[in-house]
Amino acid sequence: MSDVTEASVRAEVSTWLAANWNPALGLVEWRNKLAESGWGVPHWPKQWYGRDLPVGLVPVVEEEFKRLGAVGVAKVGIRVLAAATILAHGNDMHKEKFLRRILTGEDAWCQLFSEPGSGSDAAGAVTRADLRGNQWIVNGQKVWTSGAQKAHWGLLLARTDWDKPKHAGLSYFIIDMHQPGVKVQPLKQMNGHATFNQVFMTDANVPPELMLGREGEGWAVTTTTLMHERRGADALRSWAMGSDQMGRAYEEERKEISVDLAPYKWYPQRAGRVDLLLPRARETGSIDDPVIRQELAKLLIMSKSAEWTARRARAAQAEGKPQGPEGSLGKLASSHVARLAARIHTQMTGANALLTGADGVMDGLIAEILVSVPATSIAGGTDEIQRNIIAERVLKMPRELAVDTNKPFRDVPRNIVS
Amino acid sequence: MSKFSFSSEQDEFRTNLRRYLADQVPTREVRRLMETETGWDRAFWRRLNDDLGVAAIHIPEQYGGHGFGFGELGIVMEELGRALVCVPFLSSAVLAANAILNCGTEAEKRLLLPPIASGESIATLASTEDGGSWEATATTLTATPSGGGFHLSGHKSFIVDGHSADLIVVLARAPGTSGDVGLSFFTVPGDAPGLTRRPLQSMDPTRKLARLEFNVVPATPLGPLTDSQGAAAAFAKTMTQASVCLANEMVGGADRLREDALAYAMMRMQFGRAIASFQSMKHKHADMLLEVELAKSAAYYAAAALDDGDDDVIAIAALAKATASDTYLQTAIHAIQIHGGIGFTWDNDTHLWFKRAKSSEVLFGDAAHHREIMIRNWAA
Numbered sequence: 001m002s003d004v005t006e007a008s009v010r011a012e013v014s015t016w017l018a019a020n021w022n023p024a025l026g027l028v029e030w031r032n033k034l035a036e037s038g039w040g041v042p043h044w045p046k047q048w049y050g051r052d053l054p055v056g057l058v059p060v061v062e063e064e065f066k067r068l069g070a071v072g073v074a075k076v077g078i079r080v081l082a083a084a085t086i087l088a089h090g091n092d093m094h095k096e097k098f099l100r101r102i103l104t105g106e107d108a109w110c111q112l113f114s115e116p117g118s119g120s121d122a123a124g125a126v127t128r129a130d131l132r133g134n135q136w137i138v139n140g141q142k143v144w145t146s147g148a149q150k151a152h153w154g155l156l157l158a159r160t161d162w163d164k165p166k167h168a169g170l171s172y173f174i175i176d177m178h179q180p181g182v183k184v185q186p187l188k189q190m191n192g193h194a195t196f197n198q199v200f201m202t203d204a205n206v207p208p209e210l211m212l213g214r215e216g217e218g219w220a221v222t223t224t225t226l227m228h229e230r231r232g233a234d235a236l237r238s239w240a241m242g243s244d245q246m247g248r249a250y251e252e253e254r255k256e257i258s259v260d261l262a263p264y265k266w267y268p269q270r271a272g273r274v275d276l277l278l279p280r281a282r283e284t285g286s287i288d289d290p291v292i293r294q295e296l297a298k299l300l301i302m303s304k305s306a307e308w309t310a311r312r313a314r315a316a317q318a319e320g321k322p323q324g325p326e327g328s329l330g331k332l333a334s335s336h337v338a339r340l341a342a343r344i345h346t347q348m349t350g351a352n353a354l355l356t357g358a359d360g361v362m363d364g365l366i367a368e369i370l371v372s373v374p375a376t377s378i379a380g381g382t383d384e385i386q387r388n389i390i391a392e393r394v395l396k397m398p399r400e401l402a403v404d405t406n407k408p409f410r411d412v413p414r415n416i417v418s
Numbered sequence: 419m420s421k422f423s424f425s426s427e428q429d430e431f432r433t434n435l436r437r438y439l440a441d442q443v444p445t446r447e448v449r450r451l452m453e454t455e456t457g458w459d460r461a462f463w464r465r466l467n468d469d470l471g472v473a474a475i476h477i478p479e480q481y482g483g484h485g486f487g488f489g490e491l492g493i494v495m496e497e498l499g500r501a502l503v504c505v506p507f508l509s510s511a512v513l514a515a516n517a518i519l520n521c522g523t524e525a526e527k528r529l530l531l532p533p534i535a536s537g538e539s540i541a542t543l544a545s546t547e548d549g550g551s552w553e554a555t556a557t558t559l560t561a562t563p564s565g566g567g568f569h570l571s572g573h574k575s576f577i578v579d580g581h582s583a584d585l586i587v588v589l590a591r592a593p594g595t596s597g598d599v600g601l602s603f604f605t606v607p608g609d610a611p612g613l614t615r616r617p618l619q620s621m622d623p624t625r626k627l628a629r630l631e632f633n634v635v636p637a638t639p640l641g642p643l644t645d646s647q648g649a650a651a652a653f654a655k656t657m658t659q660a661s662v663c664l665a666n667e668m669v670g671g672a673d674r675l676r677e678d679a680l681a682y683a684m685m686r687m688q689f690g691r692a693i694a695s696f697q698s699m700k701h702k703h704a705d706m707l708l709e710v711e712l713a714k715s716a717a718y719y720a721a722a723a724l725d726d727g728d729d730d731v732i733a734i735a736a737l738a739k740a741t742a743s744d745t746y747l748q749t750a751i752h753a754i755q756i757h758g759g760i761g762f763t764w765d766n767d768t769h770l771w772f773k774r775a776k777s778s779e780v781l782f783g784d785a786a787h788h789r790e791i792m793i794r795n796w797a798a
């Protein structure tokens with residue numbers, strides 16, 4: 001790789017944007033240009049829509065996009081995890097078939113890991129895939145599947161061998177969600193939204209070439225997806241808010257956010273809306289309350305140091321250290337930040353924090369923070385699981401005693417699922 | 419150094435220093451020095467400076483230093499804190515040297531800094547008084563003009579190495595003034611006539627504090643006397659810098675406690691298994707790691723912010739000191755708990771860091787004090 005510096009990257013991307021960014025383009029057309037030029041995901045390989053740029057320099061590119069108001073590639077939802085997993089474990093056919101349409105936003109994805117009987121213990125999946133003729137036939141139920149109602153493709157963890165110990169009997173598939181054997185049923189959440197779903201698979205089909213990794217190696221692939229999910233849940237997570245500027249690309253992006261991404265519209269709230277704390281403190285006058293001042297300071301300290309810790313992790317990664325279980329530190333920190341932020345928001349807002357919808361503060365947004373934050377410490381692996389991971393993988397403390405890994409999976413005691 | 423990573427030269431400097439301190443300063447030596455009245459050893463201090471030049475690290479080359487920045491100063495502090503080394507680094511190289519750099523004239527810097535940089539002379543900064551306030555405005559000690567010079571009367575307290583320093587930088591005010599006007603810095607030799615120095619009996623024996631009585635002590639002005647608020651600003655800047663340095667020392671100590679507690683948990687057997695295999699232990703260690711890493715990020719960021727001349731540095735320094743204060747003490751509390759009964763003994767080393775955690779929490783203002791400074795800067 002040639003010598004790239006912050007300045008050279010900044011110069012190069014801004015020149016390219018000046019010559020190419022045009023809000024009158026269609027959203028997909030523009031994102032195809034990004035995919036071809038590599039500026040949409042500059043840290044990806046050159047061969048696959050990227051520029052082989054060190055991860056540490058990606059923020060420089062993002063800053064230039066922001067400065068010029070240029071729309072980026074599609075980044076919200078499970079598609080990011082799908083792309084990372086395909087880049088790591090997919091063959092050229094998979095990359096050819098899926099990556100570009102992920103970036104353009106044409107395809108949405110979902111993650112079919114959790115089941116009624118297995119969540120933290122995702123390797124305990126009992127959804128089965130059986131090879132019949134030249135097709136894998138899938139039967140079983142998944143749950144808490146975010147975005148399944150809009151997804152074209154699913155990342156599916158299924159059991160292909162019941163005689164092997166639990167981790168060794170799993171395989172990882174890409175399943176077409178648009179087929180008669182797949183039924184999606186939205187589930188209403190405690191915050192009233194329905195992002196996650198139940199997914200019922202009855203003799204659903206997967207062609208053999210859509211297995212990622214080899215048969216029986218599905219757990220390794222799952223771990224890749226989960227590590228990216230945890231890493232992505234750190235303090236640097238951001239959400240597409242759209243822009244109110246004029247132009248076809250902007251309009252189509254707004255439509256994408258309001259229609260395709262509608263199930264995700266509470267996602268900023270689940271992180272605690274730290275950005276709103278100081279403005280709200282001024283607005284409510286609670287900035288003069290010495291108790292609130294201390295709480296606010298505690299929160300800002302936590303969120304700033306979490307952000308800086310995430311940046312340290314990125315810098316280490318940019319220096320060539322591989323993505324590792326330290327991602328769990330950032331996810332755990334985000335849970336703390338979200339919880340404390342929700343408490344302070346409602347504390348500052350007093351009785352009005354009880355009101356929702358049109359009666360509520362900011363159209364109920366403050367109340368929505370409180371009832372959305374509990375998702376943060378559950379989704380993508382609970383806080384307790386993150387602590388296990390930190391203790392075992394980072395600190396090398398003894399692993400939990402396992403009672404289920406040294407016998408055929410069919411003999412392992414499991415939840416009775418009716 | 420950037421705010422998020424160290425250069426390979428800095429990493430190497432840290433590695434060498436850590437190895438040197440591990441080799442030269444076993445906890446046995448900490449225990450020996452903490453029982454002495456001085457609290458540090460001049461021969462070791464000279465050797466440390468001859469070998470690694472720590473006191474000179476951030477002092478500009480024209481004043482006998484090495485001309486590095488707060489990034490490097492932070493590394494030294496972190497390693498000293500990790501090994502709990504009893505040396506007059508905070509008093510001399512951080513407090514006094516920075517006060518002189520911030521307020522001294524060119525001639526004064528050329529005169530006063532070289533012996534501090536070489537480690538030949540130990541200096542400290544005396545600003546706090548019996549009230550324990552860390553604000554310059556609380557100063558009552560007076561400097562009265564007398565026959566072309568000045569003399570100081572009043573008292574100072576909680577002065578780090580105040581009883582053993584060769585040179586004392588004193589914050590004083592002109593008679594009849596109040597608030598942040600009328601303040602000036604002076605220097606006084608440790609053996610000046612009229613100066614009585616008494617070591618305070620302190621809970622943390624690894625960092626000695628003293629009370630100083632000034633009874634018409636002849637003193638030399640430091641910095642221009644004409645500028646009525648200059649000394650207050652120079653003092654505030656010194657405290658910002660000192661808070662960042664101390665925060666780096668504190669995260670070093672916290673990380674050491676965490677590592678020692680982990681090593682103990684891996685070794686100690688109960689119920690036929692290492693206590694480290696119990697989930698409550700694992701979760702506590704995961705939480706400790708998270709807290710210490712967050713506090714480190716803040717301390718490193720703040721040191722880099724000082725070097726970068728970041729506009730926000732006052733708030734960032736306060737942030738780093740606040741989180742280091744909470745984290746160090748909390749880590750120390752966990753560390754004692756993880757050790758069980760042995761952790762409550764004098765023979766076990768954990769309490770040495772525990773006490774340093776408490777004294778560092780209070781020094782330059784506790785977490786609540788710094789949170790208020792931070793929020794005042796960010797939310798005004």
Ligand SMILES: Cc1cc2nc3c(=O)[nH]c(=O)nc-3n(C[C@H](O)[C@H](O)[C@H](O)COP(=O)(O)OP(=O)(O)OC[C@H]3O[C@@H](n4cnc5c(N)ncnc54)[C@H](O)[C@@H]3O)c2cc1C
Nearest residue numbers: 111113114118119120144145146375378379380381382384
């Ligand atoms: C908003 C949201 C979106 C989600 N989206 C998706 C998705 O798109 N795809 C998907 O596959 N899943 C998704 N999930 C599911 C999520 O990953 C699981 O809910 C989570 O991993 C916990 O599993 P569980 O619900 O079965 O709880 P359980 O695993 O039954 O856990 C219950 C409690 O037991 C604790 N516990 C479990 N095991 C241990 C242990 N070993 N040590 C200590 N404590 C333990 C847990 O921490 C928790 O407190 C989503 C969840 C939420 C809330």
